[in-house]
Amino acid sequence: MLKNKKVNMKKYNEYKISTEPFNGEILSSVLWQLEILGINEYKDYLTVFTQNNSNVSLKNIIALLDKLKKEKLITKYKIEENILPNKNWNEEWEKKVNIVEVSDKIVIKPSFKDYNKSKNQIIITIDPKMSFGTGEHATTKIVLQLLEKHFHANTKVLDVGSGTAILSIAASKLGAKEVVAIDNDEWCFLNGIENVEKNNLTNITVLHSTIENIKEDDFDFVLANINKSVLTKIKKDIYKRCKNNATVIISGILDKDEEEIKRQFTHTGLTALDKKQIDEWIGLVFKKTNC
Numbered sequence: 001m002l003k004n005k006k007v008n009m010k011k012y013n014e015y016k017i018s019t020e021p022f023n024g025e026i027l028s029s030v031l032w033q034l035e036i037l038g039i040n041e042y043k044d045y046l047t048v049f050t051q052n053n054s055n056v057s058l059k060n061i062i063a064l065l066d067k068l069k070k071e072k073l074i075t076k077y078k079i080e081e082n083i084l085p086n087k088n089w090n091e092e093w094e095k096k097v098n099i100v101e102v103s104d105k106i107v108i109k110p111s112f113k114d115y116n117k118s119k120n121q122i123i124i125t126i127d128p129k130m131s132f133g134t135g136e137h138a139t140t141k142i143v144l145q146l147l148e149k150h151f152h153a154n155t156k157v158l159d160v161g162s163g164t165a166i167l168s169i170a171a172s173k174l175g176a177k178e179v180v181a182i183d184n185d186e187w188c189f190l191n192g193i194e195n196v197e198k199n200n201l202t203n204i205t206v207l208h209s210t211i212e213n214i215k216e217d218d219f220d221f222v223l224a225n226i227n228k229s230v231l232t233k234i235k236k237d238i239y240k241r242c243k244n245n246a247t248v249i250i251s252g253i254l255d256k257d258e259e260e261i262k263r264q265f266t267h268t269g270l271t272a273l274d275k276k277q278i279d280e281w282i283g284l285v286f287k288k289t290n291c
Contacts, residue, residue: 011052012037015061016080018045019068025138025280026073029254030064032227037187051187052083100135102144106170108135111198122173125198126164127191135166139251142276142283143225144170146249150274150285151175155220158182158241160211161230165192165204167223172201176221179204182211211237218243225251232264239268242288247273251283258282 019027024041031039031048034056040047050056058081065077099115100108108124109115117123126134135141147167153175159168162181172179181196181204183189189208196204207213211234219241224231231250238248248270253261255277261284262272270286277283 011083011085013050013052013054013056014082014084015048015050015058016045016082017048017061017065017077019065019074019077021074023073026068026254028137029227029252030068031061032252033064033229034060035185037185097134098136100141102135102141103148105148106144108166122170124166124169124173126166126169126195127198134164138278138281139225139253139283140166142251142278142281143167143223143249146251146274146276146283146285147171147221147223148174150247150249151221153177156180156216156218157221157223158211158214158216158219160222160224160234160238161226162192162206163188163225165195165206167225168192168204168206169195169199169201171221171223172204173199176203180214180216180219181206182209182214184208184210211241214241217241220246222246222248224249227252228254228257228261231261235265235268239270239288242270244288246288248286248288249283250286251281253282253284254280255282256280258284 022044024046027046028039035054036056037049037051061079068074097110099113102108106122107115108126111125111127147170151174154177157171157176157179159179159181162168162183165181168179168181181192183192186208189206192206196206217240220243222238222242224238242248265286266272271289273287274285275282
């Protein structure tokens, strides 16, 4: 496996996007198809962040928004582009990130806010920087709730596209024996390491990697909260990393794409087991029932 390494971070681009009508969920789902670092959603606009030297450009974003216009999901849009230093991201998140009670059992909090823990609650400390996974987005809540419902202890877990490592931390605190968190983004990789350390966990390995580089094929759980295009691309890789009787939990899917995703994942050999929906977003649970 790849080892943890230090990475020198650079400046990043901020794109402020407003549309008429404004639908943050639809916009987010489309923009996550690009190699972006994060999204902040506000009342009538959102901001998208990318690394300054990434392949994402204003032209890419315009192409996606033009497609939404063509599909009559929006009538017009406006984009403002800025270059910002890294420190501004942290300041922005500290203003926005809240304590999130995902369920009666799971609570997510940033390190700079206090919370009075109740008996048997699991507290996950997350300081999100340029990483997806604060617990406030519907897809993160969906995966956490499905994980809590289907999880069993002393298991080996793979978290694909781990972002802040929130799902990995939850799995560890629910009783996983071993967790491997992978993300191909350098900032997410570093943020994941930082959050694992904040939660004083030693059974999580955070890797700057893609699923193709993971050689193990004996995971009991595979978690993937990623956009639809990436999920469909790596569906066979997910299947290959599962041991027999393993559970796969995926999200980042709009309800309109449910049947297509089910069809593609069941075609690999997985069996659909469960579903959860919050607003337009869904999460699906599959089981590997044959070798």
